[in-house]
Amino acid sequence: MALKGNLRDFNVTQLLNLINIAQKTGTLTVEGPDAISWVSFRAGKLIYAQMGNEDGSLTGILTRAGKITSKQADVIKENATEKSDQGLGLLLINAGYLSQQVILGSIQQYALDIVYQLFTWIDGLFRFDNDVLPPADAITIRMDLENIIMEGSRQTQEWELLKDEIPSLDMALTFVDRPGADIRDVQLTVEEWKVVSYINPKNTLKQIAKTNKMNDLEIRRIVYGLVQAGLVEIIRPEGMPLPPKAKKLPPVDKKQQASLVNKLIHRIRSL
């Protein structure tokens, strides 16, 4: 079934978060304002990215990264017996022109640049196709999305959205109990560490912000990044009184209530 929509309603941060948590394999296609982009994932890791209006071939990427000149790129393209990126990469390594690290590093940076560019798109149709992967002869990488999401969130400063997502600073934070979500594996900024170090069901966001001398926007931005990376969760702080109108269930007697609920279950089953 479909995983598609418009970035206006479900933004790139949220999409990457979903792909990360659901460990999806496939390709995300985004039609942005003046380009189309394809980003592929395997088990929730970024493996490949292309931007429609750019030369995303290995020679194109290496030229962009300043590892070869465009003249060299032309020569390579003309003379290489190997036309696939993988073949060409091996050729360059074996001939001693470039190291494997330089090649993989350039491809990684290229993919990252594309993904960070996507973060700036606020309008555009997206679609995720399960199990659609890059061509077999492409050179793929393998990057965790958590750091990318954190960095992307750092770069997106959407106050309105932040206020929507985190309406109240009277809430507290807790670490998410999910396999693979280990805060120690994530590179945090100093500011993020300041927040993380105060995570406790008793501390409200307001208190954490005040202690760290952060304003409402700063605290929201950091918390949003941590939440989207699936590392922390917003909870009602311990000991917070319920709003005045909130009341417990009407029948106080638990036994009586259980019998009432059983009656309801019986009745609804019979509908």
Place this chain on the structure above:
Amino acid sequence: MQTVKMVVTGPFNSGKTAFIQSVSEIDVVSTERKISTEAERIKETTTVAMDFGRITVDDDLVLYLFGTPGQKRFDFMWEILAEGMLGFVVMVDSARPETFREARGILQTFRAYAPTPYVVAANKQDLDDAWEVEDLRIALGLDSKIKMLPCVANDKGKVKSVLLELLFSILEESKE
């Protein structure tokens, strides 16, 4: 005679009325009045007062299902509706990601009104554009502990299982 209530909430057009209608023994639209501002003309009638369904259990017990009014200007009614409810269902139109954020906001608001059990119904699962339940769970930022159920609001069987899951949660809680 005892009456108990459960609330069906969710964004405009998510399927609340259809949901209640599927299991109610009375006609739900009876409390609806036509309104016709341009923005709200997505469908013929829209709920201005509240949806209201009834399931008679026996001579001594009646269950009411209330749907929350969709328009922002009726938010004040939520609190009144939430008071004393056994639990609530949050309806989400699985095919309209533009409503997910609002659904999340509604869920948080209701949760703040009353600490009662709730389930989330991923409605309109019969549509081609419907997001899968597990994708929706992540999109809504819901913990794996929260019950999310596939739903088609005009399919009585599906509605029954959503209500039953909610009742099971309520039962669990009353045992604690």
